[in-house]
Amino acid sequence: MIEYSRQPHYLVAVDCIVFGFDGEHLKILLVKRGLEPEINKWSLMGGFVGPDESPDDAANRVLKKMTGLEGVYLEQMQIYGEPHRDPIERTLSVGYFALIDIHKYEAQLNDDYEAEWFLINERPKLIFDHNQMVIDARKKLRYKAALHPILFEMLPKKFTIPQLHILFEEVNDTKIDTRNFSRKITSTGLLIKLAEKDRTGSKKGAFYFKLDKKKYAANAQAFLNLVPNLKV
C-alpha cells in the first residue's frame, strides 16, 4: 500500500463573505461563532470541508445551512493559509464571496444561527483573519463587477435602473453620472424593460427591468465597462 509518509495533515475550512444590498448600502452577513475559541464573537459564515465534498460543495452547504438559500452566486477568492491564523490548530481556509438578494434571505431566515446584516463599513471586529478576508472580498467584488455583470445577483428579479445605479456607485465607491449610466447599461442588451413601474421612490416612477437570462448566461463572461475612470 502506497502512502505519503510523514506528511503533515491540516484542517481545511471554507469561509464565505456574503454580500447583500438593502437599496442604499452594501452589507455583509455575519454570524456569532458557535464554537471555541472565540465563541460568540462575530465571524464569517464558515465550516470545515467534509470528507466527501469539495471546498465548493462545502461552501454551498454552509450557505444553505445558514441562510436557507440554494444556487447562490458563489466565487472562490483565495486560500488563507498562514501557519498560525487559527490559534488552536493549523487550519487553511478557502475564502469565497457570495452575492445574494437580501430580501430573499430575510424571508427564509433560519434562527438556529445568530446572523445579522452589517453595513460593510460598520462591521464589528471579526475573529482571526476574517477582517482581511472582507477587505479582499470587497476588492475582488469591485474588480469583477467592473467587468462582468454580476451585481444583478444582489437585486430582486424586477429592478429599476436607479436601483442598479446606486448599487454600482456603492460597490465602486464613486459617483457615476446617471444619464451615461442608464445609456450604458441598457446598451448591453442584458435588460428587458417591463411595462410596470416602481413608484415608491419618485413621482415619475422608474420602469422595472428584468434580466435577459439567456443573454446573461452567454455574457456572464463578457466584458463591460460600466465604471468610468476605473482604478483597481
Next chain:
Amino acid sequence: MIEYSRQPHYLVAVDCIVFGFDGEHLKILLVKRGLEPEINKWSLMGGFVGPDESPDDAANRVLKKMTGLEGVYLEQMQIYGEPHRDPIERTLSVGYFALIDIHKYEAQLNDDYEAEWFLINERPKLIFDHNQMVIDARKKLRYKAALHPILFEMLPKKFTIPQLHILFEEVNDTKIDTRNFSRKITSTGLLIKLAEKDRTGSKKGAFYFKLDKKKYAANAQAFLNLVPNLKV
C-alpha cells in the same frame, strides 16, 4: 485544552504551472514525478505545504528548489479539492501560475529534477487533474494579461516590441495588428527605449526597450487594453 474534535485532516499541496516564452511559442515546464503513485509520469511542479509555511511560501520554495529561481512572478489561481483527485489519500492542492524568463531558467538548470519545457499545445498526458490545471492557468493568464502588464515577466530585461507582439499574439491566440500594437504599448509609458538595437531578426533591426520599473510597480494593477475585440 480546546480542540476541533473529530474533524478530518487532509494533506495540502501546491502545484505550479510555469509558463515561459521561447521567442515563438508559449511553453510550460514539467517534471517527472519522483514519488509513487504515478512515479516517472509527467506532472506539474509541486509539493506539500510544510508546517511552518503558507501555501505561497510553499510555492516559492518548490520553484526555488526545482528551477533555482527566486522572486518569480507567482499568482494563486484556485484550489483543487475534489475528494478523490489523488487516488492514494485526500490531498487538496493550491494551483499557482508562474511566469519566468525561459533563458534565466536554462542558465540555472538544476539536474536533480528531470524537468523539460513543452509547447503548451504539445504537452504530454499529465497525472491527476493537472491537465485541467493547465487549461485553467492558460485561461487565467490570458484574462490577466489582457488587463495587466504581466507578460514582461516572461521576457529578458531587454526586449523588442516585435518580441512582445508575438508573445501577446501567442497568449491570446489571435492576430494583432503590429502597427496598432506598438502605438498602444508605447503609449502606456511603461517602456523605456534603449539606444541599442536587436539585429538578429531583421535587416533594419528593432530597438530594445526595458521596463520602467517604477511605473510598472505603480501600474501593475492598472488596466490596459492591449488586445482588441477581446473575448474571454
Next chain:
DNA sequence: TTATTAATTGTCGTTTTGACAATTAATAAT
C-alpha cells in the same frame, strides 16, 4: 545602386466616452 525586408510612423473614418442640457411623467402645492 537597387531590391528586399521588417520596423516604425502616419492617416483617417468610426465608435466610445463622458460632461452636460433638455425633456418627460408623474405628484404635491397653490
Next chain:
DNA sequence: ATTATTAATTGTCAAAACGACAATTAATAA
C-alpha cells in the same frame, strides 16, 4: 385646474480611443 417640483429618461456634442490600412524608414542582400 394650474403650477411648481422632483426624479427618470432622452439628447447633444466635443474629445479621445479604436482599428483598418498606407507610407516611410533603416538596414542588408543582390
